[in-house]
Amino acid sequence: MTKPNPLLRALSLGVGFAFLYVPILFLMVFSFNDSAIMTSWSGFSLRWYVALFQDQALLAAARLSFLVAGLTATAALGLGTWAGYVLARMGRFRGFVLYIGLVSAPLVIPEVVLGISLLLMFVELGSIFGWPEQNGVFTIWVGHVLVCMAYVTVIIQARIRELDRSQEEAALDLGATPLKVFFLIVVPTIAPALMAAWLLAFTLSLDDVVIASFLSGPGYTTLPVEVFSRVRLGLRPEINALATLFILLIGIFVLIANRIQVRRERKAMQ
Numbered sequence: 001m002t003k004p005n006p007l008l009r010a011l012s013l014g015v016g017f018a019f020l021y022v023p024i025l026f027l028m029v030f031s032f033n034d035s036a037i038m039t040s041w042s043g044f045s046l047r048w049y050v051a052l053f054q055d056q057a058l059l060a061a062a063r064l065s066f067l068v069a070g071l072t073a074t075a076a077l078g079l080g081t082w083a084g085y086v087l088a089r090m091g092r093f094r095g096f097v098l099y100i101g102l103v104s105a106p107l108v109i110p111e112v113v114l115g116i117s118l119l120l121m122f123v124e125l126g127s128i129f130g131w132p133e134q135n136g137v138f139t140i141w142v143g144h145v146l147v148c149m150a151y152v153t154v155i156i157q158a159r160i161r162e163l164d165r166s167q168e169e170a171a172l173d174l175g176a177t178p179l180k181v182f183f184l185i186v187v188p189t190i191a192p193a194l195m196a197a198w199l200l201a202f203t204l205s206l207d208d209v210v211i212a213s214f215l216s217g218p219g220y221t222t223l224p225v226e227v228f229s230r231v232r233l234g235l236r237p238e239i240n241a242l243a244t245l246f247i248l249l250i251g252i253f254v255l256i257a258n259r260i261q262v263r264r265e266r267k268a269m270q
Helices: 006-030 047-053 056-089 096-108 111-129 137-161 166-173 178-189 191-207 210-215 223-231 237-269
Strands: none
Touching: 006 237, 047 237, 056 096, 056 137, 056 191, 056 223, 056 237, 096 137, 111 137, 111 210, 137 191, 137 210, 166 178, 178 191, 191 223, 191 237, 210 223, 223 237
């Protein structure tokens, strides 16, 4: 068996990382460009960051997106944890196939179909009950929770299946209730998976365009929809500045989450 060539491996990794990250690096560099022309460097400037923070429509869309993403991630984490625990621990029960099909459906159904279906549902609810009066935060939130919950369920189900049940069984033998065992033993054990699932749901909600396009109403435009509508009319330097801030913010979140996970692993090994 021949050993892999270290030079070829390094070259392959270099090409792959360059393909992924060089465009992002150029975007970040040109966010400090003084010129309004995206491909022409004319000097260092912070003018586009100043213009970004003076753009009230973009800032309002960003606040709405972060609000919806936070609410979505929290709700999807609660529902997805419950669904994943049922799939991992309850075994096969009557209606199991239907249950797992309903939970997994958002993973395979195109988002366009989900968006249209939810839009029609809210239109019918509005015509019958008079609620919701118009599409807004609630309708976008419901659509995002529906999609993100499926991803959270997959993560939590896989993590719970890997757990050693000896501690749970010992606690039950000593008189602890199943609910107490879940919150005092299972939840702390799967805490890294819960954090990862929350961050994934937050990112998916923050990045969504299709469902938000169907479920948003007047005055409730999310940031991805706002950016997409502007990019269709031509690239603007403010978008580079916005993307750079998002990259830095996400990088900080990833570093914090990684530090927390490393500390937990070190404590577990001691």
